[in-house]
Amino acid sequence: MLKSTRGRALAVPTVLSLALGGALLAAVPASAAPNAFSVTNPVAGSTVDNTAAPTKVTFDGQGLPAADHLVVTYDNGSGTAETATITAPVTDGTGAWTTDATLSNLDAGVTSVAATVTPLDASNAVDPAATAVTRTFSLKVAPTPAPVVSQPFxxxxxxxxxxxxxxxxxxxxxxxxxxxxxxxxxxxxxxxxxxxxxxxxxxxxxxxxxxxxxxxxxxxxxxxxxxxxxxxxxxxxxxxxxFAAAPVKGEAQVTLTPVIQSVQYGSTVGIAVDASGFAGGEQVAITVENEDGSGSPFAIDPSSLTTDDSGNLVATITFPKSKPGGLYAVTITGATSKTIASGVGVLIADPTITSPTQGEALTGSTITFAGRGTPGSNIVLVYGDPKEISQILADTVAAMKTPATGARVAPKASSPSAPADQAAPIVVGQDGTWSVTYKAAPGAYSVLAQGVLLDPNGVPAADENGNLIETGIAGPVSFTLAATVTTAADGSPTTLAFTGSNDGPYLAAGGLLLVVGAGLVVASRRRRTLAE
Incomplete structure (x- = not known):
């Protein structure tokens, strides 16, 4: 009896202990397991107001194990990891925590921060029970202001x-x-x-x-x-x-074409205007200025005109003789409609010859011609015996003063000779200068120069009647060329022999076929001939 009683007495506590144990085991996860580690603030993508303390950021969150402490690291803005100085985390016993971090090593001007908060155990090792959290956020002001850099306007x-x-x-x-x-x-x-x-x-x-x-x-x-x-x-x-297209669409438009009116010796230069889209019969003002905006608008003739009944305007504006060739902005403004048409036109001005100078005595076997002209235009040179050049010029002046009665006819001339690169085009550079060097025999010379406008393909441009757009004639400039004098072996002076070709009464250069005014014939790069 005692044995069985003892057995029952032992059995009761065992069952109780198993039941209690089971209850205790079941209760531990519900009441004693820690919360997962998290960062509540700063919120990802938020902006922290650090105006009062530019380097301080407050972090708080949940789930910090009771024996752990924190470390906060951050990118300084150039890829280097820095460790923040932090206060000991304050906890409330439930795992909630808060700490202040000082980010003192951010680069100048940096306001975007990526910071990582990591729990460490008592041995300063990363706590495997709590996962580190990274937050990216912005600061309202840069802890270290960016340097202020000023540059020339x-x-x-x-x-x-x-x-x-x-x-x-x-x-x-x-x-x-x-x-x-x-x-x-x-x-x-x-x-x-x-x-x-x-x-x-x-x-x-x-x-x-x-x-x-x-x-x-x-x-x-x-x-x-x-x-x-x-x-x-x-x-x-x-x-x-x-603009490739006008910001405000409208009907007004203008076409600008360079013109040369060879009505007398010299020329009247200007731009032909063909505009439309204005009010019928209204007065329009015309202003012209340098295409790049430099300088002030300058006077042209006429400066005001009246449109026809359909609001169209066809006219030629004349430029002052002093204006160099180049690009000019033309603006036409309606007095009553306030309609404006504008465009950029090219003025082709008379060229100049700057070398040789009048009366210059040259030595050697070459002549360097140089001068100024309209950028992008072609220069045609005619040079040779002064008497021959004077006659050519006289014929040209006479032709200029004679009203055109049909196709222009060139005077008879022998074929021009062909020194090196004689047929190559002479194009005025963007700086308005041109220069070319040719072989030549000793003798007396005169030279004439004329400008011809080239289109975007490098082909001489013509007006609506098919006439080449030509300038007036520069020259004649007269000069001499003497052979270079050297010293012979016996000490006597001698001259170097000319080895080029100089056969004709005059030479033409520039690679174009045209009638200069109405009297200068020059060689074509395509070797075409002019019908007489």
């Missing part, structure tokens, strides 16, 4: 030579940090309009990402804009802005 874009494919081109450039850059232009009825503005940043750069040219008169596709910096270092740049 300049406008980098848009281009002055390439038409803008958009009506809202971006403007970029440099200036003084903190200054304001504004783009203005002349709108309808002469009003000053603002296309856009921006502030120069701390690197000394500005960007006006988009501009508004909607106040331009209809049909205008070429304008001058003023880019102005205001503030510490005021400055202004004037730029030519050409």
């Amino acid at each position: 300049s406008v980098a874009t848009p281009s002055q030579t390439v038409a803008s494919p958009t009506a809202t081109p971006a403007f970029t450039g440099t200036g003084t940090a903190g200054d304001t850059v504004t783009v203005t232009y002349t709108g309808t009825a002469g009003s000053t309009e603002t296309a856009g503005s921006a502030t120069v940043d701390n690197t000394g750069a500005f960007t006006i990402a988009t501009t508004d040219f909607s106040k331009l008169p209809q049909g205008v596709s070429s304008i001058l804009v003023h880019v102005t910096e205001t503030g510490t270092a005021p400055a202004t740049a004037v730029r030519r802005l050409v």
Whole structure:
């Protein structure tokens, strides 16, 4: 009995202990297991207001094991990991925690921060029971301000030579940090309009990402804009802005064609204007200025005209003789409709001969001709015996004074000789100068020069009647060429023999076939002949 009683007495506590044990085992996960480690603040992608303490950021979260402490690391902005100085985390016994981190090694100007918060156990090892958390956030102010860089005022874009494919081109450039850059232009009825503005940043750069040219008169596709910096270092740049298509669509348009009117010895130079889209019978003002915006608009003749009943205008504007050949911006403004048509035309001006000079005595076996002319145009030279050149010039002047009665006829002339590169074109460079050197025999010479306009393909351009667009004639410039004198073995002077070819009464160079005025025949690069 005692045995069985003892057995029952033992059995009761065993069952109880198993039941209690089971209850205890079941209760541990529910009441004693720690929360997963997390960072509540800063929230990913948020902006922390660090104005009061620029280097301090407060981190808080949940699930920090009771015996653990924290380490906060961050990218300094250039890829280097830095360790923040932090306060001991404050916990409330439930795993919630908070700590202040000082990010003192961020690079200058950095406001974007990627920080990692890692729990460490008592031995300073990473706690395997808690996973590190990385947060990326922004600071309201940079703990270390970026250095302020000021640069000279300049406008980098848009281009002055390439038409803008958009009506809202971006403007970029440099200036003084903190200054304001504004783009203005002349709108309808002469009003000053603002296309856009921006502030120069701390690197000394500005960007006006988009501009508004909607106040331009209809049909205008070429304008001058003023880019102005205001503030510490005021400055202004004037730029030519050409649009591939007019920002404000309209009917007004203008075609500009260079003209030469050889009505007397010399020439009247100008640009033929063919415009449309204005009000019928209204007075229009014509202004002309350098294509690049330099200088001021200058007087032309006429400066005002009246459109026909359909609003069309066909006229020739004459330039001052002093104006060099090149690109010019022509603007036509209607007095009543305020319609504006503008374009860029080329003026082909008379060339000049700067070398040789009048009466110069040259020595050697070559002659270098040089001068000035319209950039991109072709120069035709005729040089030879002074008497022959004088006769050619006299014939030309007579032809210029005689009204045209049909096809122009050239005087008979023998074939020009062919020194080295004689038939190669002589093209005026973008700086307005030209130069060429030819072999020549000793003797007396005179030279004439004339300019001819080339089209974009390098072919001589013609007017609507098929006549070449030619300038007046420069020259004659008379000079002499003597053979180089050397010393012979016996000490006596001697001259070097000429080894070139110089057969004709005069030479023609420039690679073109044309009648200069009506009396100069020159050689064609394609060896065509002129019907007499």
